[in-house]
Amino acid sequence: MGRYDINYKTEGKELMPPNKRDVFNMGFIDAFMSALQYIRDKFLGDYRVGSSYPIWIGGVGYLIGQRVTHKQIVYENLVQYNYEEPPLASWVEVLPCFIGVDTRIKFNGQRLVLEYALNTRFNTSFRQPPLQSDIYIGKNGVSLTGFLVGQTIGSTVAQNDIAYYPQWVAGIYNQYDLVVYKGLLYLSLTGLNNTTIPSNFWHPTDVVGVPSIFQRISNFTIYIPSAVYATISEMEVRQYVDPLIPAGLFYTIETY
Secondary structure, eight states: OOTTOOOHHHHHHHHSOGGGOSHHHHHHHHHHHHHHHHHHIIIIIIHHHOOOOOBOOTTOOBOTTOEEEETTEEEEEOSTTBOOOSSSTTEEEEESOSSOHHHHTTOOSSHHHHHHHHHHHTTOOOOOTTSOOSSEEEEOOOEEOOOOOBSSSSOHHHHHHGGGSOBOOSSOBOTTOEEEETTEEEEEOSSSBOOOSSSTTEEEOOOSSSSOOOEEOSOEEEEEOHHHHTTSOHHHHHHHHGGGSOTTOOEEEEEO
């Protein structure tokens, strides 16, 4: 038996002298011990190791004392035949998360761990590689990003700076060459670039005075089944994922 696996009803009986263990005395002791057992089960039981209460279903009349899980929070019903959706006054929050804290403290932004955390949170199936989980993560390549700089947009500094770059004309350009085309500043992404703007070899950039552009690295995409995503929101996903990943990582959410 673990240190915290205590049954107060049993303990109360064992601490009573054998000749005092009649129905009346034990009922009196049990009444006192039940409050301690409730607190123990809540914090050292469900909160610590997790719970498996059923997910709330609309149209079901829940009885007093029944517990359900709704958007990861565990609620207990306070009224008879309750059809209302938590959280309302007819429900009381019992646990902030149905996943036990012993498990949650191990979650982090590593791909496999994050996939397990997501599938656990949204009640989908996690599968060890090479099998694919219901919710899985795909790595993206480096992407170019940033604000556009032009002769009519951007800061005053940017608008003045762009005037020093030549207008684009047909020809061959080196990698990192900067030219102005239709009022926007473009960066050549390759050498021997003879393509016409716009093309995949030119990037409208926020570069001002230096031959480099902002990049997003270590990006990833979270893929969620359409049927699951229809029952949740993007905010729920991001509120769950953001605390688990390093600051500065950028990710997108897609359905399939």
